[in-house]
Amino acid sequence: MIVEVISIGDELLIGQTVNTNAAWMGTAMREIGADMDFGTVIRDEENDLRDAFERALTRADVVLVTGGLGPTKDDITKHVLCDYFNTQLVENSDVLEHVRGFFEARGRKMLDVNIMQAHVPEKATVLHNEFGTAPGMWFEENGKILVSMPGVPYEMKYIMREHVIPRLQARFDLDKLYYQTLQTQGIGESYIADRIESIENEVREAGFALAYLPSPGSVRLRIASRDTEGNRKAIAGFIDLIAATMPKHAFGKEEDTLEEVVGKLLREREETVTTIESCTGGAVAAKITSISGASDYFNGALITYSNEMKTQLVGVDPAILDDQNIGAVSQQTVEQMAVGGRERMQATYGVALSGVAGPNGGTDEKPVGTVWIAVAGPKGVFSKKCLFESNRERNIRRSVLTALNLLRCEILGLNQ
Amino acid sequence: MIVEVISIGDELLIGQTVNTNAAWMGTAMREIGADMDFGTVIRDEENDLRDAFERALTRADVVLVTGGLGPTKDDITKHVLCDYFNTQLVENSDVLEHVRGFFEARGRKMLDVNIMQAHVPEKATVLHNEFGTAPGMWFEENGKILVSMPGVPYEMKYIMREHVIPRLQARFDLDKLYYQTLQTQGIGESYIADRIESIENEVREAGFALAYLPSPGSVRLRIASRDTEGNRKAIAGFIDLIAATMPKHAFGKEEDTLEEVVGKLLREREETVTTIESCTGGAVAAKITSISGASDYFNGALITYSNEMKTQLVGVDPAILDDQNIGAVSQQTVEQMAVGGRERMQATYGVALSGVAGPNGGTDEKPVGTVWIAVAGPKGVFSKKCLFESNRERNIRRSVLTALNLLRCEILGLNQ
Numbered sequence: 001m002i003v004e005v006i007s008i009g010d011e012l013l014i015g016q017t018v019n020t021n022a023a024w025m026g027t028a029m030r031e032i033g034a035d036m037d038f039g040t041v042i043r044d045e046e047n048d049l050r051d052a053f054e055r056a057l058t059r060a061d062v063v064l065v066t067g068g069l070g071p072t073k074d075d076i077t078k079h080v081l082c083d084y085f086n087t088q089l090v091e092n093s094d095v096l097e098h099v100r101g102f103f104e105a106r107g108r109k110m111l112d113v114n115i116m117q118a119h120v121p122e123k124a125t126v127l128h129n130e131f132g133t134a135p136g137m138w139f140e141e142n143g144k145i146l147v148s149m150p151g152v153p154y155e156m157k158y159i160m161r162e163h164v165i166p167r168l169q170a171r172f173d174l175d176k177l178y179y180q181t182l183q184t185q186g187i188g189e190s191y192i193a194d195r196i197e198s199i200e201n202e203v204r205e206a207g208f209a210l211a212y213l214p215s216p217g218s219v220r221l222r223i224a225s226r227d228t229e230g231n232r233k234a235i236a237g238f239i240d241l242i243a244a245t246m247p248k249h250a251f252g253k254e255e256d257t258l259e260e261v262v263g264k265l266l267r268e269r270e271e272t273v274t275t276i277e278s279c280t281g282g283a284v285a286a287k288i289t290s291i292s293g294a295s296d297y298f299n300g301a302l303i304t305y306s307n308e309m310k311t312q313l314v315g316v317d318p319a320i321l322d323d324q325n326i327g328a329v330s331q332q333t334v335e336q337m338a339v340g341g342r343e344r345m346q347a348t349y350g351v352a353l354s355g356v357a358g359p360n361g362g363t364d365e366k367p368v369g370t371v372w373i374a375v376a377g378p379k380g381v382f383s384k385k386c387l388f389e390s391n392r393e394r395n396i397r398r399s400v401l402t403a404l405n406l407l408r409c410e411i412l413g414l415n416q
Numbered sequence: 417m418i419v420e421v422i423s424i425g426d427e428l429l430i431g432q433t434v435n436t437n438a439a440w441m442g443t444a445m446r447e448i449g450a451d452m453d454f455g456t457v458i459r460d461e462e463n464d465l466r467d468a469f470e471r472a473l474t475r476a477d478v479v480l481v482t483g484g485l486g487p488t489k490d491d492i493t494k495h496v497l498c499d500y501f502n503t504q505l506v507e508n509s510d511v512l513e514h515v516r517g518f519f520e521a522r523g524r525k526m527l528d529v530n531i532m533q534a535h536v537p538e539k540a541t542v543l544h545n546e547f548g549t550a551p552g553m554w555f556e557e558n559g560k561i562l563v564s565m566p567g568v569p570y571e572m573k574y575i576m577r578e579h580v581i582p583r584l585q586a587r588f589d590l591d592k593l594y595y596q597t598l599q600t601q602g603i604g605e606s607y608i609a610d611r612i613e614s615i616e617n618e619v620r621e622a623g624f625a626l627a628y629l630p631s632p633g634s635v636r637l638r639i640a641s642r643d644t645e646g647n648r649k650a651i652a653g654f655i656d657l658i659a660a661t662m663p664k665h666a667f668g669k670e671e672d673t674l675e676e677v678v679g680k681l682l683r684e685r686e687e688t689v690t691t692i693e694s695c696t697g698g699a700v701a702a703k704i705t706s707i708s709g710a711s712d713y714f715n716g717a718l719i720t721y722s723n724e725m726k727t728q729l730v731g732v733d734p735a736i737l738d739d740q741n742i743g744a745v746s747q748q749t750v751e752q753m754a755v756g757g758r759e760r761m762q763a764t765y766g767v768a769l770s771g772v773a774g775p776n777g778g779t780d781e782k783p784v785g786t787v788w789i790a791v792a793g794p795k796g797v798f799s800k801k802c803l804f805e806s807n808r809e810r811n812i813r814r815s816v817l818t819a820l821n822l823l824r825c826e827i828l829g830l831n832q
Contacts, residue, residue, distance in 0.1 A: 014442045022457070030431065359708055391570070
């Protein structure tokens, strides 16, 4: 079963609204094993609507249309649908009653334009919209299905969940898709490809699809296949095999985040962490505390932005900071920050960062993007020099992820 | 000039990634006065790519394609483009040099798949991609333009800003729109509408469009018109008029951010700020230091997440923290944090926050979303109780913005 989404609305095309509806429907279709092969965004314009319906019904089995059903004048979808399916609008008493109740419950006056919402194409099956006044409409012709729904996200989702998905499942013999995702940090797409080349070939020979989904500082690997018991097991095997080739980088599965993974490890071990941040200015601590319940393993942290504060708050040796050949962005400094901060804050682990976030402040020896990260813990202190890029925001983001991953590796004994 | 966007990628269709690129490009095209009339999302699949190119080049003047250019095996766009435009891949020495430099600068090894990124269709004009290894490609045939760009948002944006937009502006005679934006914090859309009702009527009578663009904690007001000298002046006047009705809330114009505005004020006055954060866990400091050059007015900060740290680091009275009727989320605590932290860190201003970020930890007296914020400065300490919402992420975001705006008002003498 091939599905196409048509999203109607100027606000989507001019970027005033991001098309989250299409993403939600894509996920919903994937979950029931339907293939979402096309997405189209068009204006509220008669010819464009007609063309899009025609094209979609030619190449897909099911066309999900959102938007263009509001009471205001720029919404012409219903009229074009009538025309397209050669039918006419008739008043639907169930819908009218619902619309009336809707306004009564809110103590508001029903307007003529609202009464018009109870006029539906005669050929369409009406899909009740509990949360709004525009009903969903289900058309069937020549074995193809077109469903028109309002663009308001929670109304669309209600109609999809209550009506469209159950009807599609009853109607089509769907071969559900199965996915597993591996989350990695600190290794680029092409390096992963190089490292897992033979596994990747096996994955493809097994008929599965492997996708690389990169974002700054991390790459997700996703393997997909038809959902069968055997395939699930095989994919899980491949994911574990890939993870085993890079234990320092593969930190989680599915929607895991580093802050969750690290938080879970710390809670299990009844350990705590503190951060001593310079170039990231609190971003690592903010990430750690973005998780509800972080107080179980995080008591506080220090932001030592200036050299003075590095000395005053965590006792970094001023001689090191003043030494032109060492300075604030150095192994010595970041290790002293980590060790000193860990003691000061009485934490199991101290994570320290000092670097040149940019875009200014770089030198030949320490270009923008140079970041030293150290983790101090019961086993001592481990540090690493990173060379990121020229963009401040991405340097900070990559520093945060790298620091959290180094902490994870330290907890698990993977750093040496 | 009619524009169509084609977004390539399974991850968009199955909803794993929301199509923010298309929204961004829609905004960019609107700003230069181009009409974005169609958006299409397709898979990395030869026939679908070919069909989409064909259709788009029939109905639009300019086709912007994103995605499908990574170094890994699932990306076939470049080959389909060669086929479609009847050309072949040739090695481009500029791109090769850039790719090589890209890897050298990061001290990493260049792989064969990376060298392949320097192979570009002979007929295409190469658009330099400063931030990545896949260049943009500009095709022209029969008066139509197709531009292929990587799907990584910051790479796409760089290529659009540096190459595509200037080229389109040089090529087409576009009726540019003019915009001015007022940035506000801490006042809701409907309250603004109420306050500026008569100004808004004048704006509309002048034939200009006024839009409210809300996001958690802030609302942007945007006035738009055709770009003429007279309109520019009139819009600037309206923006100033609106700003004058709410000095505590109107903090900037255009793309100003609170962290920039506050940073500028502090630098001008040669003053400094520190933060003492509980519920925000470093997010305010991270926001302040997201600005390059923040070291001019920010030396460091303290994250006092636990009660113990509130006492140890900034001397909050333990009796207050232990008092069931006062506790950590209270005016007393947050004022002591601000005053104590300001002294400890020798800063002109101390900004302190303590609240219930949620989703757990709320009580009847202090529901989730209750956040106390204090600013201590030369004139004393000012504090405010906020009641945000149930979502942790949005609570933190709104806390950060509110704290920065309270700091701005304190610096400007607007708090009382």
